[in-house]
Amino acid sequence: MMKSPLTPYILGGFALILFLFSLGVVCWAFSADRTLRALQREGKVTGVAGNAMHLTLTLLGGSSSGKTTLLAGAYRQWTEENTGQIQIKPDPQYPDSATLESVSDLLYIQKLFPPGNLSCSTLGFQLCLDDQAIAHFTLLDYPGGAVSGNNPDPLAEVVFWNRVRHTDGLLLISDMSQIRRKQRYMDDPKVRRAYKTALQTVAKRNGANRIVPIALVHTKVDEYKASDDSIRYADMSAGLESYGYLSLEGHWKEHTKPPKGPGISRYRTFFCSAIWYSTPKKDSEEQVDTLAPYGFSDVYQPKPEGCLAPLLWVCANAMRWNVTLYDDLMGWLWGGSRQAKKRMEAILEMESLANSMETKIRRK
Numbered sequence: 134m135m136k137s138p139l140t141p142y143i144l145g146g147f148a149l150i151l152f153l154f155s156l157g158v159v160c161w162a163f164s165a166d167r168t169l170r171a172l173q174r175e176g177k178v179t180g181v182a183g184n185a186m187h188l189t190l191t192l193l194g195g196s197s198s199g200k201t202t203l204l205a206g207a208y209r210q211w212t213e214e215n216t217g218q219i220q221i222k223p224d225p226q227y228p229d230s231a232t233l234e235s236v237s238d239l240l241y242i243q244k245l246f247p248p249g250n251l252s253c254s255t256l257g258f259q260l261c262l263d264d265q266a267i268a269h270f271t272l273l274d275y276p277g278g279a280v281s282g283n284n285p286d287p288l289a290e291v292v293f294w295n296r297v298r299h300t301d302g303l304l305l306i307s308d309m310s311q312i313r314r315k316q317r318y319m320d321d322p323k324v325r326r327a328y329k330t331a332l333q334t335v336a337k338r339n340g341a342n343r344i345v346p347i348a349l350v351h352t353k354v355d356e357y358k359a360s361d362d363s364i365r366y367a368d369m370s371a372g373l374e375s376y377g378y379l380s381l382e383g384h385w386k387e388h389t390k391p392p393k394g395p396g397i398s399r400y401r402t403f404f405c406s407a408i409w410y411s412t413p414k415k416d417s418e419e420q421v422d423t424l425a426p427y428g429f430s431d432v433y434q435p436k437p438e439g440c441l442a443p444l445l446w447v448c449a450n451a452m453r454w455n456v457t458l459y460d461d462l463m464g465w466l467w468g469g470s471r472q473a474k475k476r477m478e479a480i481l482e483m484e485s486l487a488n489s490m491e492t493k494i495r496r497k
């Protein structure tokens with residue numbers, strides 16, 4: 134067969150085009166996640182190739198919505214229940230974390246609710262898979278007034294909103310006891326507005342490439358328990374609608390739409406209770422007082438149900454989506470690092486734990 138003298142040039146040309154194309158893909162991936170890269174430079178998240186990630190998680194809830202008890206319930210679950218290969222340990226860098234153990238003992242041993250928070254405290258934990266630290270996360274416990282601008286300590290408000298700007302995952306609390314009792318508090322409209330402002334702030338900061346998971350957590354669902362221990366979901370929806378919680382998902386989807394947002398939104402609803410075995414209060418004539426919040430049962434020990442699930446889900450998703458395209462591409466080309474594989478294992482384990490906890494409470 135006659136060989137054309139042009140063949141080496143044609144093949145060389147193809148090879149050059151392929152090389153330039155591959156180089157283009159790598160450069161594109163490197164620059165595509167600009168927001169995430171900027172955050173990584175600030176030491177906020179570290180992507181797949183780095184060390185354990187540092188996640189800033191934010192709870193959003195008004196005064197007495199159940200923030201502290203939700204955290205104590207989660208703490209009780211990760212210390213007392215089987216969480217498989219996942220362990221959560223207090224981070225010694227944050228001495229305030231130890232207060233969660235005292236609140237948990239207060240709730241589950243002494244059957245007492247925690248006192249209100251007067252100031253902000255940052256709680257930090259290590260997330261481990263088989264005792265190896267995979268990530269660190271911090272949470273802020275704060276006086277609810279910081280959200281609605283109704284706080285005697287103005288610093289709490291500054292600390293809170295500064296945190297929202299840096300958040301990697303949001304947990305929005307909806308207080309099902311307030312909804313059941315049809316209570317309207319003075320600062321309700323401000324709290325509701327704060328939820329929307331927080332979503333807007335997070336979206337603005339993230340740009341089109343970063344994905345921040347949002348969990349809507351319906352707390353105190355024990356107050357919607359039927360006599361057969363199931364949850365009366367149907368009775369919740371009208372209240373959730375009228376208190377404005379059901380519109381939050383649509384609101385978030387609007388913010389994540391391209392071109393301003395990434396076009397992917399991670400938003401999920403959870404149900405939980407820090408005191409699953411609670412009882413309605415009775416008035417002096419032994420009639421159930423429907424306007425009063427539920428209290429501890431005289432018969433059963435208090436037990437948390439579903440409190441850890443939203444935290445695990447938010448951590449897993451924040452870790453899953455804080456990997457840049459560049460890191461992904463390099464992992465695909467050279468094979469993931471040992472650290473990256475461990476992280477993926479932890480993400481899958483956390484998602485599966487969150488799902489099984491969530492299925493358990495939804496089946497009730």
Ligand SMILES: Nc1nc2c(ncn2[C@@H]2O[C@H](COP(=O)(O)OP(=O)(O)O)[C@@H](O)[C@H]2O)c(=O)[nH]1
Pocket residue numbers: 194195196197198199200201202203246247248249250277310352353354355356405406407408409411426427428
């Ligand atoms: N029925 C019920 N009530 C709860 C639960 N968690 C909290 N509460 C009630 O809500 C009040 C405020 O809870 P707390 O966690 O201090 O709210 P925070 O101000 O948002 O931190 C408590 O004193 C309890 O009366 C729960 O899981 N079930």
Ligand SMILES: [Mg+2]
Pocket residue numbers: 200201202248249250274275
């Ligand atoms: Mg509190």
